[in-house]
Amino acid sequence: MGADPGPPRGVLHQRLEQGTFEHARRAPSAALAMLVEHYWYVAWDLRGLPAQQQETLPHPNVHYVIEPGLTAIYGVHSGRYVRMLEGQRRVFGIKFRAGGFRPFYGKAVSTLMDSSMDASTIFGAPASRFEQTILASDSFDAMIDAAETLLLARLPPHDATVAQVSALVADIATDRSITSVEEIAARSGLGKRSLQRLFNEYVGVSPKWVINRYRLHEAVAQLQAGTPIVWSELALQLGYFDQAHFIRDFRKLIGRAPGDYARSQDRH
CATH class of the missing domain: 1.10.10.60 (Homeodomain-like)
Incomplete structure (x- = not known):
């Protein structure tokens, strides 16, 4: 896999006032580099602490997010993204390169703006197994390996x-x-x-x-x-x-x- 893409931009609060927060990113393999910008992972532990608000300015990218109860493919978010962090959670995501989701989707990406879709629409039955693998894994590397396997199995024609x-x-x-x-x-x-x-x-x-x-x-x-x-x-x-x-x-x-x-x- 590639190196860490560097510090993220658009995160409005770079540190939590209390608790712990982890954010990691990793570039994809060469075979997916034209379609995927990077894989990302965030985790926080605020057990016994007040909920804290995180805000970001999303980039012009589609994301495939794996999180209990919220797993989906999300289109570009037009406004400021606001999320209340509470308890303990882990989230894994695939950030497609700008334009990189279009070959998978097969139609105008603007139809996904400010909305989401079930991942099985694009990736079929393997999407459910992929989600289970991610949620059961404690290793960012293992999550990336599972994502690469899923994407390479559905690799669209070159565009x-x-x-x-x-x-x-x-x-x-x-x-x-x-x-x-x-x-x-x-x-x-x-x-x-x-x-x-x-x-x-x-x-x-x-x-x-x-x-x-x-x-x-x-x-x-x-x-x-x-x-x-x-x-x-x-x-x-x-x-x-x-x-x-x-x-x-x-x-x-x-x-x-x-x-x-x-x-x-x-x-x-």
Whole structure:
């Protein structure tokens, strides 16, 4: 398997105030690298402690999640994901690469936005056995091995468009200079409407959504780093026309103004 993909982005509370929390990620094998971004595992132990709220800004990816009572394939979540953590739990997930679930699904990934589906719809009877294996395992490595076996047995025909879409989304995520749909359209060689249809079919959200989400990911990362920030400069750097628009978008998605969020990170 590949190495740890590095620290996650978009997790709004990086530490629990009490209890223990574990988060691990691992890249897939070479045979699945064009379809799967990574496998992930989270576990927490808050027994005897108050429940704690965790919030994330989801990426433009489909996830196959294994958790008692909540196992399903989840489409892109458009808003902030909020989860109350309590008791003791373990969760395993497969994060498909942007565009990587489309060959398994066979239709527009946008039809899964903000919704979920039974995994047996895609993987048949082996999905139930896979869930049982994951829930019975105490080893992240063993969980990954089971996931690889399941996916390789249902490996879809090669789709060259997946690589094109994944590369465009990766460019948006890593290149801070991309702040408009026109810029990504120019890189792709597609017109804006063709680009929007491509993202609707393969990613599940629009290119504008992806750009907005990743520039807010960048804003969160900078605030978490604790470095001094000039709000007007940060807004311009992220492609906003003015500070007011940046604060409005940040507040709408994060649930608080940038300054309030920065102060909450200082307290933690």
